[in-house]
Amino acid sequence: MIPIADQRQFITAHLDDLGRWLDLPDLSGYATQLERSDLKQTVEAAVAEVDFFRTKQWDSLLRLGLYRFTQYSLVRALVATTVIETGVLHGLSSIFLLQALLDDGAAGCLISIDAPSTQGDGPANDDGFVELLPPGLGAGWIVPPAHRACWDLHIGRSTDLLPGILGQRESLDLFVHDSEHTPHTMLFEFETAWPALRPGGVLLADNIDTNTAFFDFARQVSRQPHILPVDPDHYTPGGSGIRFGILRK
Numbered sequence: 523m524i525p526i527a528d529q530r531q532f533i534t535a536h537l538d539d540l541g542r543w544l545d546l547p548d549l550s551g552y553a554t555q556l557e558r559s560d561l562k563q564t565v566e567a568a569v570a571e572v573d574f575f576r577t578k579q580w581d582s583l584l585r586l587g588l589y590r591f592t593q594y595s596l597v598r599a600l601v602a603t604t605v606i607e608t609g610v611l612h613g614l615s616s617i618f619l620l621q622a623l624l625d626d627g628a629a630g631c632l633i634s635i636d637a638p639s640t641q642g643d644g645p646a647n648d649d650g651f652v653e654l655l656p657p658g659l660g661a662g663w664i665v666p667p668a669h670r671a672c673w674d675l676h677i678g679r680s681t682d683l684l685p686g687i688l689g690q691r692e693s694l695d696l697f698v699h700d701s702e703h704t705p706h707t708m709l710f711e712f713e714t715a716w717p718a719l720r721p722g723g724v725l726l727a728d729n730i731d732t733n734t735a736f737f738d739f740a741r742q743v744s745r746q747p748h749i750l751p752v753d754p755d756h757y758t759p760g761g762s763g764i765r766f767g768i769l770r771k
């Protein structure tokens with residue numbers, strides 16, 4: 523593992539770059555607030571009794587990575603009131619998004635969609651992702667009761683549920699794709715969510731190096747994407763080094 527000071531510098535530098543690109547000031551300031559919060563203890567308490575989840579403690583919340591710190595900082599900077607994410611699994615991203623909505627005080631809500639990957643049925647994904655929920659636990663099991671006040675979790679495939687959910691919303695501040703990384707599902711989600719995003723709203727997609735869908739969609743809507751890297755601790759020689767991408771409407 524790299525020293526925590528280097529991880530902090532990595533996250534800060536990328537959030538400062540992203541903030542300049544989006545013209546959203548002080549994204550890294552929100553990350554600093556998050557690092558100093560008690561979210562690390564909240565997550566540690568949630569996983570403490572679950573044997574399946576092997577990492578029980580972290581020396582810093584920063585170890586959970588640039589991706590989740592970006593999600594938190596974007597919600598804060600956008601003063602988001604409506605956020606939709608696809609792909610929940612344990613709920614780690616959900617808890618970062620919900621924490622941001624709580625800290626913002628803007629009465630925002632998170633809508634999440636997940637087709638669960640259970641021990642009994644195996645992975646819901648058709649993209650090679652094989653991580654499963656712990657035995658007996660449901661999607662988003664990490665999210666504690668205090669974070670659930672404005673969390674609307676829908677169980678099912680995004681291709682079935684997203685159009686109906688979006689049909690009930692006036693405007694969306696942030697859309698996060700992290701469900702099934704097949705070209706079909708990615709393009710379906712992007713093409714469905716984009717019209718619902720408000721001007722200046724943000725589309726964030728994880729694992730964009732899996733196929734060309736994110737880049738194809740960026741061309742389709744004539745937007746230049748901002749690309750962010752994998753954390754140094756997860757860098758693999760020969761890999762693309764790319765983790766997630768952002769488009770602004």
Ligand SMILES: C[S@@+](CC[C@H](N)C(=O)[O-])C[C@H]1O[C@@H](n2cnc3c(N)ncnc32)[C@H](O)[C@@H]1O
Pocket residue numbers: 608609610611612613614615616635636637638639645646647648651661678679680681700701702707
């Ligand atoms: C990569 S995990 C999500 C991880 C989570 N976003 C995080 O960062 O903590 C992908 C999740 O999407 C679910 N999933 C797979 N295909 C799906 C689909 N078509 N629609 C919705 N969820 C799906 C999987 O079961 C799994 O729970």
